[in-house]
Amino acid sequence: MTENTSKNIKFTCRDVRVSYSGKEAVKGIDIEIADRSVTAFIGPSGCGKSSFLRVFNRMNDTIPGCAVTGDIRMDGEDIYAPGLDPVLLRARVGMVFQKPNPFPKSIYDNVAYGPRIHGLAESKADLDEIVHNSLKRAGLWDEVKDRLKDSGTGLSGGQQQRLVIARAIAVSPEVILMDEPASALDPIATAKLEVLIEELKEKFCIVIVTHSMAQAARISQKTAFFHMGDLVEYDETDQIFTNPAELRTQDYIMGRTG
Ligand SMILES: Nc1ncnc2c1ncn2[C@@H]1O[C@H](COP(=O)(O)OP(=O)(O)OP(=O)(O)O)[C@@H](O)[C@H]1O
Ligand SMILES: [Mg+2]
Numbered sequence: 001m002t003e004n005t006s007k008n009i010k011f012t013c014r015d016v017r018v019s020y021s022g023k024e025a026v027k028g029i030d031i032e033i034a035d036r037s038v039t040a041f042i043g044p045s046g047c048g049k050s051s052f053l054r055v056f057n058r059m060n061d062t063i064p065g066c067a068v069t070g071d072i073r074m075d076g077e078d079i080y081a082p083g084l085d086p087v088l089l090r091a092r093v094g095m096v097f098q099k100p101n102p103f104p105k106s107i108y109d110n111v112a113y114g115p116r117i118h119g120l121a122e123s124k125a126d127l128d129e130i131v132h133n134s135l136k137r138a139g140l141w142d143e144v145k146d147r148l149k150d151s152g153t154g155l156s157g158g159q160q161q162r163l164v165i166a167r168a169i170a171v172s173p174e175v176i177l178m179d180e181p182a183s184a185l186d187p188i189a190t191a192k193l194e195v196l197i198e199e200l201k202e203k204f205c206i207v208i209v210t211h212s213m214a215q216a217a218r219i220s221q222k223t224a225f226f227h228m229g230d231l232v233e234y235d236e237t238d239q240i241f242t243n244p245a246e247l248r249t250q251d252y253i254m255g256r257t258g
Helices: 002-007 049-057 086-092 107-117 124-137 157-169 187-200 213-219 237-242 247-253
Strands: 009-020 023-034 038-042 066-074 093-096 175-179 205-209 222-227 230-236
Touching (some): 023 049, 023 230, 038 049, 049 066, 049 086, 049 205, 107 157, 124 157, 222 247, 230 237, 230 247, 237 247
Parallel strands (some): 038 205, 175 205
Antiparallel strands (some): 009 066
16 A cells, blocks of 8 residues: 555655745645645635645746745656756646636647647647647537637637646646636536546646635545645545544634635
């Protein structure tokens, strides 16, 4: 069991800190994130969930004044090592944001963008296949197959979010980070997205920030509860929601704080 578990670890973090202009927002996190599974980050607004999520693909590097320290390894490799190219890292660790952000390009070009810049397709036929497969896996193909030349920004919010996921999948990432991906979606689009996440976890490591505890309970295997920059509790999702060890976790999931 132990051996099995350690083989299944995608990320290992030791004493990870994130600060903005010297003010610490994430205060020394130790965590291991499993591969091929969904890990949920929950906690009150401002507790550092997004700041910590951005550690995994070095998106914090793009924020002026933001500093990250500690040891962060992906498959044992230090992703903050001097020679490591963050652009290549971000192809391996994709990200989906709260607000769907398709490029102002056609549906086809949105998905083809990453494979083109990373040189993943040798021919037009190759590229067509990547676009087709990515849209299919994102659960969007049937809805858009007859209008691939239309603008991605003309889709509904839920469709845009699935388009963004197709765009992320197209470069064959290993990890998909999602920061409140359903918060702008209606219940039907949210349900579709949750089914999709359920399927994606067979292939990818998924880390999702959500304010919906029902959503965390439905889709994740492990849940991490953050509070004021600390990781208060990290356990099997069932355990967190039925029998949390910490009072602060209990108060939050019972709606007494947050
Ligand atoms: N770009 C930034 N510049 C300065 N401070 C920031 C920046 N982003 C976040 N912070 C600060 O870091 C702390 C954690 O913010 P973060 O966005 O990570 O929290 P969060 O848990 O994702 O909150 P929410 O649930 O509201 O999205 C907050 O005090 C916030 O003000
Ligand atoms: Mg956030």
